[in-house]
Amino acid sequence: MQLLSVIVPVYNVEKFINDCIDSILGQSYKNIELILVDDGSTDSSGEICDKYCSVDKRVKVIHQNNKGCSAARNAGIANAKGNLIAFMDADDLIDQDMYEVLIKNLDMTNSDVSACSYVKEYNLDRGKIIGLHKIIPDPIVFIGKSAIYESVTRNEKSVEGYLWNKVWKREVIGNHLFREDIVMCEDSIFSWEVLKSVNRVCYCDLPMYHYRILTTSATRNSSLEKMSGALVSYELMLDDASLLPKDVVKNLAIQYLGWNYTIFQHMIREKERTSSLYEKVKSNCVCYQEYSCYLGLADRIGINAIAKHNYTCAKLSVQAVGIMQLIKKKICRIVKKQV
Incomplete structure (x- = not known):
């Protein structure tokens, strides 16, 4: 052995x-x-x-x-x-x-x-x-x-x-x-x-x-600085993937967009408006926006809002989607209880 x-x-x-x-x-x-x-x-x-x-x-x-x-x-x-x-x-x-x-x-x-x-x-x-x-x-x-x-x-x-x-x-x-x-x-x-x-x-x-x-996991409790490290990892992989099949690039790009959107959501929650970080996230969303069609509706709306608007407008769009999702969940719970 x-x-x-x-x-x-x-x-x-x-x-x-x-x-x-x-x-x-x-x-x-x-x-x-x-x-x-x-x-x-x-x-x-x-x-x-x-x-x-x-x-x-x-x-x-x-x-x-x-x-x-x-x-x-x-x-x-x-x-x-x-x-x-x-x-x-x-x-x-x-x-x-x-x-x-x-x-x-x-x-x-x-x-x-x-x-x-x-x-x-x-x-x-x-x-x-x-x-x-x-x-x-x-x-x-x-x-x-x-x-x-x-x-x-x-x-x-x-x-x-x-x-x-x-x-x-x-x-x-x-x-x-x-x-x-x-x-x-x-x-x-x-x-x-x-x-x-x-x-x-x-x-x-x-x-x-x-x-x-766990609720104490590093991902859930990480700072924006630490989370930005995820972008570095994906950027290195995306650079390498240019010589690999298109599906590899697509899969990486979808995950990369997800990380950018997560970072933007953390910016909103932490009331952090670092212009350089938002511009980086926005630039990334613009660059890989074509892959947003593979994301869920809420994420897709958020990514497109970041790509098109400034921080304030994108924030309002993301918050509006969040409110709509909460309302949808409450309606579903009510319907289940009635059934």
Whole structure:
């Protein structure tokens, strides 16, 4: 059995880290090295990691000053001994046979990366992880740059650009590191860069990773400055995508527009009217406005308003759409109650 190094950045997750670690150490695939990188936690997270290290020789703990998730992952890579690498977020969970399935698929298809699907869970004290799956679908194999990147940018039956739903061969990661100057979507740009040296990826359409979306998540509580990092990531990918199939550009552009619209909504909520930031968002919406037709109605109206108007007019348009959506939801609730 090949050694699998699982890298987990840890920062102030004392409520969730036990479940995360238990789901990793309880894997049916036993040849695991768990690297917990305590990124300057101010709660008991670091102590919890040390306790696991003292009772299970597979656990390694690294303590460092708070440098961010990317720096923590880089520290994990530098200390990993396995020829297979996996990443996991400290507040998530995985099914008991996830790594066994992914590694079997990796070997069976002679791939460099093996991925699976995932399930989103909201504010749960503990996710409903599954033991050994009775039925496992055959892996789907993507061969060549065009097929791989089309799958990376697609949202259904695809490998997607996340880190945590995959097992990576160490040799394809090579000297690649996470960009420590980007706080959001840093995993996407890392995956994008690593996959440049990959020719075969396999995917299992089975949701074995439990991605918990918490009210304290970085995305929900991030600053505009941090969120702007997502734009940098997508701009780098869009520049590369010019030589790839049109569907790749389309998928990236749709996601890029979504981030621009999210940033504008945050500007409204935070009453932040930085002219340079709005002009950047507006310029981006103008540049990729043709792809707004693939968005939902509310987002499409918002993107077009940003592209055509100044900050004040765009704000009024977005707020008007928001009010209309609230009214629609209330009407739907009334109708359901009457039925």
